[in-house]
Amino acid sequence: MQSTPPAGAPRHxxxxxxxxxxxxxxxxxxxxxxxxxxxxxxxxxxxxxxxTVDYPALLLERRIGMPTAxxxxxxxxxxxxxxxxRFTLSVERTGKSSFHLLLVGTGPDPTDVRARIKAVLVCTSLDSHRAVPLPDDVRTALQDWPATKLSI
Known part of the structure; x- marks a missing residue:
């Protein structure tokens, strides 16, 4: 469903x-x-x-959560x-243990913006409930999602 853009190009x-x-x-x-x-x-x-990160395994087996902070x-x-x-998600910024997302929801016409949501998700240990660094596989995967601003 998603096509791969050139290296370094914004992804949605x-x-x-x-x-x-x-x-x-x-x-x-x-x-x-x-x-x-x-x-x-x-x-x-x-x-x-x-x-391509197994989300249920991240939580249930690895005991890593990604709550919205x-x-x-x-x-x-x-x-x-x-x-x-139609919801379009993009990465605005990635930190050591968190990342900032932008989600834009439109009607059938892409200029008909219904909602714009900015969210910060923090990687946490589900055992200690404290922030922890993003796991290597998540950090590596995020590198394929360069920070961008949607022009909507």
Whole structure:
């Protein structure tokens, strides 16, 4: 699904999500907190398909978590029941034990931005609940995702 860009070129991970009844408030509009659920789903999909890191094994066997430590959301237009949203994830920055992501959700028209989410994920030990350096395989995989800014 993802094509490989030239070395050093920005990369984006894209997924589509259909808006179902359970995503909506009584007005039929996506409840804002559901965007954080979308973020979490897409991060796991990105780990597995984009970074080719076994996400369940990372947590369950290696006891490494990637919780969201900081999030900023801008909700720019409503999404409603039946819409198909296109989410595009990019890496803004990678540190020793954390990385910054940008997730942009649009409607069918890519200029119809519905939500913009900036998130900081921190690598933690699930035993000590303290930050730890990114594992070598994750750090190596992240090198193929140069930091970028989406021009949306």
């Amino acid at each position: 991970f894209t997924r589509e999500k259909k808006v179902y009844f359970h995503h909506c408030d009584p007005a039929g509009v996506v409840f804002f907190a559901q965007y954080l659920v979308f973020l979490n789903e897409i991060v796991q999909e990105w780990f597995e398909a984009g970074l 900081h999030v900023e959301c801008d909700f720019l237009a409503p999404s409603t029941l039946g819409d198909t949203l």
